[in-house]
Amino acid sequence: MNEQTIAEDKLELHPIDKWLRSERMPHIWCPGCGIGPTLYAWIRALDRVGIPKEKVVYVSGIGCCGRGSGYLDVDGFHTTHGRAIPFAIGLKLVKPELCVNVISGDGDLFSIGGNHFIHACRRNVDLLVICTNNFIYGMTGGQLAPTTPLGDRSTTSPYGNIEPSFNTPHLADASGAVYVARWTSIHVRRLEKSIAEAMEMKGFRYIEVLSPCPVSYGRRNKLPEPDDIAEWFRQSSIIRNGANTSEVQIEKEKPLILGNFVKRVGKPTFYELMKKLEEKVRGR
Amino acid sequence: MRKAVLTGKHFWYGNIAIAEGAIVAGCRFFAGYPITPASEIAEHISRRFPEIGGTFVQFEDELASIAAMLGASWAGAKSMTSTSGPGFSLMQENIGLGVMMEVPIVIVNVQRGAPSTGLPTLTAQGDVMQTKWGSHGSYEIIALSPDSPQEAFNLTIRCFNLAEKYRVPVILLTSETVGHSAGKVVVPPKDKIELVQRKKPKVPPEDYLPYKPDEDLIPPMACAGEGYAFTTTGLTHDEKGYPDTTAEAHEKLVRRLNDKIRRHLKDIVDVEEENMEDADIAVVSYGQVSRPARKAVGMAREDGIKAGSIKLITIWPFAEHVIHRWAKQVEYFVVPELNYGQIYLEVKREAAGEAKSLLIPRMGGKLITPTEIYREIKKVSEK
Numbered sequence: 052m053n054e055q056t057i058a059e060d061k062l063e064l065h066p067i068d069k070w071l072r073s074e075r076m077p078h079i080w081c082p083g084c085g086i087g088p089t090l091y092a093w094i095r096a097l098d099r100v101g102i103p104k105e106k107v108v109y110v111s112g113i114g115c116c117g118r119g120s121g122y123l124d125v126d127g128f129h130t131t132h133g134r135a136i137p138f139a140i141g142l143k144l145v146k147p148e149l150c151v152n153v154i155s156g157d158g159d160l161f162s163i164g165g166n167h168f169i170h171a172c173r174r175n176v177d178l179l180v181i182c183t184n185n186f187i188y189g190m191t192g193g194q195l196a197p198t199t200p201l202g203d204r205s206t207t208s209p210y211g212n213i214e215p216s217f218n219t220p221h222l223a224d225a226s227g228a229v230y231v232a233r234w235t236s237i238h239v240r241r242l243e244k245s246i247a248e249a250m251e252m253k254g255f256r257y258i259e260v261l262s263p264c265p266v267s268y269g270r271r272n273k274l275p276e277p278d279d280i281a282e283w284f285r286q287s288s289i290i291r292n293g294a295n296t297s298e299v300q301i302e303k304e305k306p307l308i309l310g311n312f313v314k315r316v317g318k319p320t321f322y323e324l325m326k327k328l329e330e331k332v333r334g335r
Numbered sequence: 336m337r338k339a340v341l342t343g344k345h346f347w348y349g350n351i352a353i354a355e356g357a358i359v360a361g362c363r364f365f366a367g368y369p370i371t372p373a374s375e376i377a378e379h380i381s382r383r384f385p386e387i388g389g390t391f392v393q394f395e396d397e398l399a400s401i402a403a404m405l406g407a408s409w410a411g412a413k414s415m416t417s418t419s420g421p422g423f424s425l426m427q428e429n430i431g432l433g434v435m436m437e438v439p440i441v442i443v444n445v446q447r448g449a450p451s452t453g454l455p456t457l458t459a460q461g462d463v464m465q466t467k468w469g470s471h472g473s474y475e476i477i478a479l480s481p482d483s484p485q486e487a488f489n490l491t492i493r494c495f496n497l498a499e500k501y502r503v504p505v506i507l508l509t510s511e512t513v514g515h516s517a518g519k520v521v522v523p524p525k526d527k528i529e530l531v532q533r534k535k536p537k538v539p540p541e542d543y544l545p546y547k548p549d550e551d552l553i554p555p556m557a558c559a560g561e562g563y564a565f566t567t568t569g570l571t572h573d574e575k576g577y578p579d580t581t582a583e584a585h586e587k588l589v590r591r592l593n594d595k596i597r598r599h600l601k602d603i604v605d606v607e608e609e610n611m612e613d614a615d616i617a618v619v620s621y622g623q624v625s626r627p628a629r630k631a632v633g634m635a636r637e638d639g640i641k642a643g644s645i646k647l648i649t650i651w652p653f654a655e656h657v658i659h660r661w662a663k664q665v666e667y668f669v670v671p672e673l674n675y676g677q678i679y680l681e682v683k684r685e686a687a688g689e690a691k692s693l694l695i696p697r698m699g700g701k702l703i704t705p706t707e708i709y710r711e712i713k714k715v716s717e718k
Contacts, residue, residue: 072566075577105562110406121566121578126559128409129568129578130402131432137366137399141406141414142559144390145364149410149560167402170395325390332385333336 067094070104072124079118083269083277085236085262086116089183090123092239093154096246108151110139112159115189115264119154133163136171139178147177147322150250157184157198161217165197172226174321175254181246182219182257183236185264193267200303204271221296223257224313230256231296231313235284236263238309245311254320261307339387340525347520349513350375350417352484353443354383355520356491357415359528362441363389364407364414366400368422371455372511373445376417397422401429404440409567411558413495417443420462421452424469430504431470432569434592437546437554439498439505439533441491446510448700457700458511460622460673464680466506467651473589475596477603478506478651480622484518490648496531497603501595502553508650510673512623512702540564546588547574552595596652605648606657610636614643616715617665619658619682621647624671624703631708640716653681662689667715671695671708 080086097107104125111120113132120127130138135153143151153160160168160182171178187205188194195205195212198219202211223231230249234242242260249256263269263280274280284307292310299308319327340359347355354376357365365384367377377393384391390407394400397418404414418426423444433440448454449461466478477497481487491507498505536543536555545565548554554574557563570578571585596603607625610632611617620628625646635642645661647654658668658681668686670679670693679694686692695711697703 104564105560108559118578121568121576123566124564126564127566128406128559129566129570130405131428131569134398134402134429137394137402138406140392140399141364141366141403141408142410143406144392144403145407145410145412146560166395167399170399329385329388335336 066098067091070094070097070123070125072122075122078122080115081266083263083265083281084115085185085260085264086119086183088236088239089181089242089260089262090119090154092243093152093181093246095243096250099243099247100250102150102250106148106150108139108142108149110135110142110151110153112155112164114156114159116154116156116183117159133159133167135159136164136167136178136180140171140176143177144322151178153178153180155182156189157182157186157219158188158196161219162197169222169226172223172228172255172257175227175229175318177253177255177320177322179246179249179256180258182259183262184219184259185262185268187264187268189264189267193271200301202303216301218296218300219259220257220299220312224296227255228257228313229254229315229318232257232311233259233261233299233309235261235288235307235309237281237284238288241290248311254318336386337383340522340528342522342524345520345522346517347484348375348515348517349481349484349487349509350445350515351379352488352520353417353491353507353509354379355522356488357441357495358383358387359522360413360492360495361530362413362415362495364404364412365389365391365416366394366403366407366414367416367418368394368397368400370419370422372447372514373417373419373443375514376443376445397425398429401426401440401442405429405433405436405438408438408440409559413439413499415441415443417445419445419447419455420449423462423465427469430476431472431474433504434470434474434476435569436567437502437556437592439502441494441498441505441507443491443507443509445514446508448698454700456511458623458673458702459698459700460510460624460677462508463650463674463677466508473593475503475593476506476651477501477503477596477649478508479648480508480650481513482623482625482646483513484516484520487513488520488522492528492530496529499531499533500553501599501603502533502556503596508622510623536563544574545576546572548591548595552591552598600652600656603649603652604654604657606654607646607648609644611643611645611661613641614665615641616667616669616712617643617645617661618669618671618708618712619645619647619678620671621650621678624673627703627705628671628708630705631712634705634709635712635716638713640712642712642716647678650678655681655685658682658685662686665690668692669695669708669711669715671697671703671711673697673703
């Protein structure tokens with residue numbers, strides 16, 4: 052059918068189209084990438100919880116995932132490498148009524164931005180942080196990440212990685228996050244439910260999404276086809292809600308433990324404590 | 336409990352005057368990290384903000400502090416941090432983001448001896464060129480330098496006004512000496528203080544282009560949560576705020592980011608001239624050094640030497656038209672500064688072919704005295 056023959060009011064939109072800047076499509080992400088499904092789950096969760104568009108803020112850092120904030124039709128901030136979390140903290144503390152989300156990659160959040168991550172957990176700042184962990188620096192061409200599994204090859208570990216990788220849910224848990232979960236980008240519905248659950252909570256909430264990068268990670272690690280990594284996720288995943296986060300380290304030959312691991316209720320947020328302090332000082 | 340504007344006469348350290356100036360200017364978000372000799376500013380704000388309803392956060396480092404300020408400014412708050420050399424170095428990358436995204440923020444740099452950890456408790460003026468060129472790329476920035484607690488108070492307010500007007504990070508380039516000297520500070524009544532707020536969009540959200548400038552080259556600024564659904568990035572971008580890395584887009588954007596400052600030089604640049612009408616020798620100074628410099632000019636005048644003083648209040652953009660004009664009259668520019676030659680280079684460049692320039696450099700964390708400057712003026716007058 053010729054596109055031009057469809058009247059505009061007859062065009063059927065995809066349910067999530069209203070959230071996207073369609074004029075910016077196609078996006079830059081490669082076939083098989085997990086960022087798209089992750090954003091899809093996030094958008095569906097926004098709809099499920101019923102958060103209006105004008106309340107949504109999307110802050111990203113640098114890397115493939117960083118580009119996401121420019122594709123969504125919400126207030127979007129594509130910041131510097133590693134600084135998405137503190138940028139989002141400043142914004143959220145000034146406008147606490149907004150739903151502020153940081154969606155960024157493993158290199159951005161755990162290498163260059165690692166210090167901000169643990170301190171934001173400790174302070175219990177009211178943020179939802181989603182990490183698309185693809186085990187590699189994708190945009191720069193496949194260099195070693197703090198999440199690259201032991202032994203894996205990258206362009207800067209051509210003989211195999213000798214560094215232990217971060218167990219990011221354990222790091223978040225130990226640093227004080229009130230919600231910690233891990234899913235993969237093929238578990239879209241479970242991920243959506245988990246994001247929605249996190250959105251209805253207050254405080255520092257963290258969800259890790261294991262995400263295929265066939266081009267920069269898979270090709271060098273015997274998973275070269277677009278669905279090879281997805282297949283690894285499908286075959287190796289075990290869902291264990293409430294698992295002890297110290298036991299969910301990702302190791303290549305072992306099962307991938309997924310689930311909603313931590314839910315702490317009643318821990319006051321930084322903003323709540325700041326307002327309490329203000330009352331105390333003013334009442335002096 | 337104290338009010339926001341403490342109208343009246345006070346005896347304040349320079350650093351306290353800066354904190355109070357920020358509060359008067361409407362600053363309600365402060366993010367910082369402890370560092371000598373700037374910590375008193377953060378300490379004072381942490382005591383004052385709960386009284387007046389502001390957000391104070393001591394972050395894990397300066398990288399986080401400046402990032403948080405940018406986020407807070409995008410949420411609509413006037414935001415400030417205070418730091419010294421090592422922390423200022425750490426902030427450089429996000430100063431660039433502030434320039435690129437056009438975010439009003441104020442950074443106070445209480446200068447100390449450097450390079451590196453240098454002289455943490457002693458004074459210097461060594462960060463002048465870093466303030467201009469510290470982040471990567473071609474950009475223009477605004478920096479002001481006070482010489483006393485009163486001027487520190489006044490200029491902090493002006494920093495906020497300029498940041499809001501030009502949508503650019505503004506640096507208050509002060510020093511340990513000013514920060515740790517006490518003096519009289521007069522805070523005027525609230526309604527006598529002129530405050531500038533950023534331009535807001537006048538069009539409905541569907542027509543709003545976040546980087547479409549007005550005639551003055553400055554785009555109106557929507558903030559997060561106001562329903563404009565805008566996107567912004569540190570990448571080269573078009574008027575919609577979308578990444579556009581073509582040669583044309585980059586040329587256009589970088590030119591505008593620079594020209595919006597360059598074209599308003601006369602509005603931004605502030606100098607104080609004394610005894611310049613018939614001067615043969617001009618002492619060009621800024622910050623704390625302008626106090627001994629003015630005294631030295633007085634001593635020279637008593638000796639019958641036709642000396643005058645040009646005090647730079649605005650450091651960046653450089654007062655090139657001022658130096659250029661006086662270069663036609665004076666024979667010598669004498670530039671005392673607490674470094675090994677920074678503003679001197681700018682003066683020399685502008686005076687080239689018209690007048691000579693002499694640097695009086697001083698390192699070591701000690702002030703330069705009126706007599707030392709006077710001696711150099713005398714030597715030059717005898718040439």
